[in-house]
Every structure is written in C-alpha cells, then in structure tokens.
Amino acid sequence: MTTETKPSLMVLLGPTAVGKTKMSIELxxxxxxxxxSGDSMQVYRQMDxxxxxxxxxxxxxxxxxxIDIHDPDKAYSVAEFQEQCHRLIGEIHGRGRIPFIVGGTGLYIESVCYGFQFTDVGAxxxxxxxxxxxxxSYGAEALHDRLKLVDPISAQRLHMNDQRRVIRALEIHHLTNTTLSAQMAAQTKESPYDLSxxxxxxxxxxxxxRIEARIDQMIEQGLVAEVTDLMNKGYDKSLISMQGLGYKExxxxxxxxxxxxExxxxxxxxxxxxxxxxxSWFRHMKDISWVDVTDKENFSENFAQIHDIIAGKLLSNTE
Incomplete structure (x- = not known):
C-alpha cells in the first residue's frame, strides 16, 4: 500500500529480548x-x-x-544496509505486499526511515x-577515551568494545575536522516513506x-560450541562479527x-x-508510537493496540 506520494513502510523496534519476533510474525x-531484518548481526551466516x-x-x-547474507569475515555497513533496504522496499511493494523492518539496530533503521545521506569521507x-x-597497547577503554575528547556524543553512543566504529568516528574527525555526531545531527530526517x-x-x-533468561537459554542451546566452531574455521576475535555480544565474551x-x-x-x-x-537511541527518534508490553500475558491486548495504530496510519483509506 502507498499514499499518493510515498510508499508505506512498517517498522517494529525495541531493545533485545522485549518480544519483537512473535509480535512481528502476527502483524x-x-x-x-x-x-x-533490522539487526546488524543477523546478516552473518553460522552465527545463530x-x-x-x-x-x-x-x-x-x-x-x-x-538474514544470512554475509560470511563472518565480511564487514557489514549501515550504508550497505540502507541501499539493500531501499531496493527491497520497492521489490516488496511490487509484489503487492507491505515492507516491514523489524529489529533493534537504531542507526540502521533510522538511516532507512529518514534517508540519511552518507558522505564518502575516505579512509x-x-x-x-x-x-x-x-x-x-593501552586497552579499548583508552581508545574510547580518545573519542570522548573529540566527540563525546558519539563516545556515549558507542561501546568501547565496538572498536571498528570507535576508530571510524575518530577517523572521520581526523579527516574532516568535524564529528560523526555533528554529521548525524545535520541530517534532515525527512522520510521518503509513509511511516508507521x-x-x-x-x-x-x-x-x-528476560535478558538474563535468554542468555541462560543461549548457553543451553550451545553458544560455546557455536563460537568454538567459528574459531576452528578461522574466524578470530579481530573480526567485527566476532566482537558481537555473546561472541567476544x-x-x-x-x-x-x-x-x-566471570x-x-x-x-x-x-x-x-x-x-x-x-x-536511549530510540528515545531520540521521532514518529515512534510506544507500546508497553510489560504484561506478556496480555499479548492479544498489546497486539490489538498495535493493530489499531498501524491501521489508523496505513489503512485508513481502505477501512
């Protein structure tokens, strides 16, 4: 479905373990x-x-x-995600369906929703x-402290273990004398889509x-064996994929x-x-209709509330 000027796009976001998967399937x-998938880690094969x-x-x-579109030794970027999403959204509409982004990687999702422009500042x-x-030589925290000095906003957003992105933020400042956070703030954030x-x-x-219970479940499902298998195949801890939560630990x-x-x-x-x-990232995004799903026993009630929000936004012309 599209409006007269913009194609429709549904999005479901939230923190890890909040219950996005079940809700997304029913919707x-x-x-x-x-x-x-709006998840920067689920693109990697063998990392399940x-x-x-x-x-x-x-x-x-x-x-x-x-999902499962890259081997673990191939880095995946927000620009690549954005490009692939824009293509997929058009293809899905061409099949008479509604594209629906589901995930928790804020920058990736926001870049698609608002058409962020990624300038090639080089390397x-x-x-x-x-x-x-x-x-x-001095540890991840010391490197992160360097970013705090030149771009405290990006430093607050990026975990010190996310070395690739910490170094990229430092590199952007080094090459342009502007900060990554300033570039982000300059985005117009006008959407090319009719968003819900x-x-x-x-x-x-x-x-x-719920997070702690999920981790216990991951261990029971064989997380250690999964990581061991990846390492045996030559995927070492220097890779961005292997720096993901659960893998580096x-x-x-x-x-x-x-x-x-420990x-x-x-x-x-x-x-x-x-x-x-x-x-914290999502709270700074606009256009989000928040639904509290604390009471998991009331799934049908939560689902009905979400249905009404989406129907009012995307389906008003047909109901």
Missing amino acids: AKLFGCEII IGTAKISVEEMEGIPHHL DEVFRSEQLKYAE IIGLTMDRQILYK IISFLEGELTWE TITLLKRDTRRFAKRQL
Whole structure:
C-alpha cells in the first residue's frame, strides 16, 4: 500500500529480548508483510544462537530478508544496509505486499526511515593502524577515551568494545575536522516513506530478567560450541562479527582470559547495558508510537493496540 506520494513502510523496534519476533510474525500475517531484518548481526551466516536469529519454523512462512547474507569475515555497513533496504522496499511493494523492518539496530533503521545521506569521507589506513596499535597497547577503554575528547556524543553512543566504529568516528574527525555526531545531527530526517513505527518497551527490571533468561537459554542451546566452531574455521576475535555480544565474551573464556562465572556475569551485564543504549537511541527518534508490553500475558491486548495504530496510519483509506 502507498499514499499518493510515498510508499508505506512498517517498522517494529525495541531493545533485545522485549518480544519483537512473535509480535512481528502476527502483524506480518495480518497486514500482508514481508519482513526485513533490522539487526546488524543477523546478516552473518553460522552465527545463530548468539544473535537470537529467528528460525525457519518461527518465521511461519513469512518471507524474511537480510538474514544470512554475509560470511563472518565480511564487514557489514549501515550504508550497505540502507541501499539493500531501499531496493527491497520497492521489490516488496511490487509484489503487492507491505515492507516491514523489524529489529533493534537504531542507526540502521533510522538511516532507512529518514534517508540519511552518507558522505564518502575516505579512509586513512595509516591512522586506523595507529589507533589499533594504541588499543592493543593501552586497552579499548583508552581508545574510547580518545573519542570522548573529540566527540563525546558519539563516545556515549558507542561501546568501547565496538572498536571498528570507535576508530571510524575518530577517523572521520581526523579527516574532516568535524564529528560523526555533528554529521548525524545535520541530517534532515525527512522520510521518503509513509511511516508507521511501533516501539516496544517494558519495565526495565523485567526486561533485564528476560535478558538474563535468554542468555541462560543461549548457553543451553550451545553458544560455546557455536563460537568454538567459528574459531576452528578461522574466524578470530579481530573480526567485527566476532566482537558481537555473546561472541567476544565466550572467546575470552575459551582463551583462558575469564573464568566461566566471570564470562556469564560479564555477558549479562554487557547485554543489559546494550539494551539501555538501544532504548536511549530510540528515545531520540521521532514518529515512534510506544507500546508497553510489560504484561506478556496480555499479548492479544498489546497486539490489538498495535493493530489499531498501524491501521489508523496505513489503512485508513481502505477501512
């Protein structure tokens, strides 16, 4: 469905473990959608447990896109995601369906919703190498502190373990004498789509308990074996994919840097912090209709509320 001027786009976002998967499937069935994954980690093949990747059974026949499209040694960028999304949105509309982005990677989703312009500021491989060596010598926190000095807003958004993006933010400042955060703030944020964005939220302490239960489940499902297999295939901790939550912690355990108890404690803590950063990002986005799904027993009530929001936005001309 499209308006007279813009194609429609549905979006469901929220922090990890809030319950996006089940809700997205039911919404997709009702509105005739194809789902585009808005998760920067689920693009990687062989990385299933640690990314909480949806299974074929869970898809219930709903087409899903941008899952399992890269091997772990190929980096994936927001610009690539944006380009692929724009193409997919057109193709999905061409099939008479509604495109539906579902995920928790804020920058990726926002870049599509508002048509961010990514300027090619180039690269300085010598500068990158210098920053990597600095991090190896003094630690990830010291490198992150460098970013705090020149771009505190980006430093607050980026975790110190996300070295690729920390170095890229430093590189942008090095090459342009402007900051990544300033470039982001300069975006017009006018959407090329008729948007219906739903955000799922819940009581913070309940969300944290769900996160910890999910991690326990990942361990039971074989996360350690998944990481071990990836390492045996030559995918080492220097790769961006292997720096993802769940992977870097297990690698540290396998290499003897952490005890098992320390590994689980760290993974749960870092995932809670990740969810907090996700919510912080989303809170700065516009056009989101928030739905509190704290009471998971009231799924049908939550679903009905979301249905009414979407129907009012996208289907008013047909109902």
